[in-house]
Amino acid sequence: MAVFSLLASLVTFVALFVSYRVFLAYSLRLKASRHGCKPARRYKHYDPVFGLDIFMQTGDAITKNRFLIEHQQRYDNYGHTFEALNFGSRAIYSVHPDNLRAVFSKNASDWGIQPLRLHNMQPFCGTGFITTDGPAWKFSHDLLKPGFHKSIISDFAPLEEHLQMMLEQIPKDGSKFDLQPCIFKLVRPFLNLRYCTALTWGMKYLDMNTLFLFGEAIGMLSGSPPVHAKGFLDAFQEGFNGCGMRIALGPLKVLLPKKGWLKACSKTHDFADVYVERALQYRRESLTLQTPEDRNKQRTLLFNMARQTDNRVVLRDQIIQAMMAASETTAALISTVFHVLSNHPSVFTKLRAEVLAIEHAPLDFDKLGRMKYLQNVILETLRLYPVFPQNNRVALRDTILPTGGGHDGTSPVLATAGTLFDTCFATLHRDKTIWGADALEFRPERWEGKSKPSTFEFMPFGTGLRQCLGQQKATMETSYIVVRMLQEFEEIKSEDDRPWQGQVALTAKNANGCLISVRPASP
């Protein structure tokens, strides 16, 4: 009797569940047809159940530095918008500006990142602007924002100091060298100390971003890291990579070993806690901090957050996430600018003329900002080689993308809650329907005309509420380094015939480095 009643309950449950699913499917279809929605073109999967083939192809493309090419080919084959399976769930791939407007701006509250990231990244970096949506994101954003004020990020003195050390070491006899690792040491937040000590030239242990983030170049200038930083660099990298792997592997992440990763997370926390304690101490003493050195301590991003909260976990989470956001970004941009300049002598000559015209007067934000050709070179570099080439969101509720559906790809597309939206800025920025027939050419002059691309046609720093807070800092530091290098060298020549090949982790840089030779400016 008990078995019978158990069976009956089970059957009722299954019937209710099936009816609910049917009702859901029906109401969704109704909603879709009411808005004229049609499905987008379907990716032809070999695995039609989970779509593991696309996952494997993407992994293979990453290891062969063909990730961006693979994406471009998919869009060439399927058009601006298509759908595919993502571990059995639905994913919509789109580089259509109207869809980007919907996802990043108009209907941005329908889309988020928390369901994708928080559970995968929390042990490493907790809750912050990278891992949350809604009020939690807003809280983090508001904490960070004051730390990016122009008055804080416009001091180029530390950058010049580090640049001088690099300049001393650059071979000036016309021999070829790789500028990329050198630049990465200049502005990269975290240096692999083992790698740096192995280099015979370049600036040792320098770090612009850690200075900005928490006020210390982690032992780089002295050549030995402080005790609390021992092992930190490896731990941070392992923790960060572990987050990326967990997101990429989706449900397969259970296969990843956890113990080592958690240890790396904990090591990263211990390191960050040291700076959090210091920032809180400055907060307590802030009224008595009077000297210029003290005021410098107050210019860090962490101190600016500690002014607003004394919650240690909040501060730790934010500063680790800020380290992640800053990681390799400016360095990748600077290094790519030199790649293009060394490969385009006429651009180099034109830019150098602009640089020489300002003579050696001190450089500041306004002066650099007014150098039109310089800014156009940077924009054009970000167009063809965006540092963040790809981005994604997940639908938090049922919502509609304005285009991409039906045979001609112009009907709206229904995205049900949980649908992944994936876009590729590298493809968007090379779209001939937006940029014209010469879209693949590096031509800074294209930015001189009156008609500028819309925010949804060119978005190297993202757009909408989550737009990059470090944009001005990154572009001004890049401007500064480029101007100073062109003051120092009258020729920067490429020593590499290979094209730029995107090595994509979170950011993209040239897999082949930046092999150049230089000729110092005649006195």
Ligand code: HEM
């Ligand atoms: C060339 C350099 C850089 C590029 C191309 C870049 C790009 C981006 C992009 C595309 C986003 C939006 C992410 C999204 O919508 O999901 C973003 C957000 C952000 N970036 Fe950058 N970034 C750069 C440098 C930096 C630097 C140096 C910092 C300094 C710490 C920084 C801090 C941030 C922050 C805090 C956010 C999140 C803003 C928010 O959600 O409120 N970025 N960045």
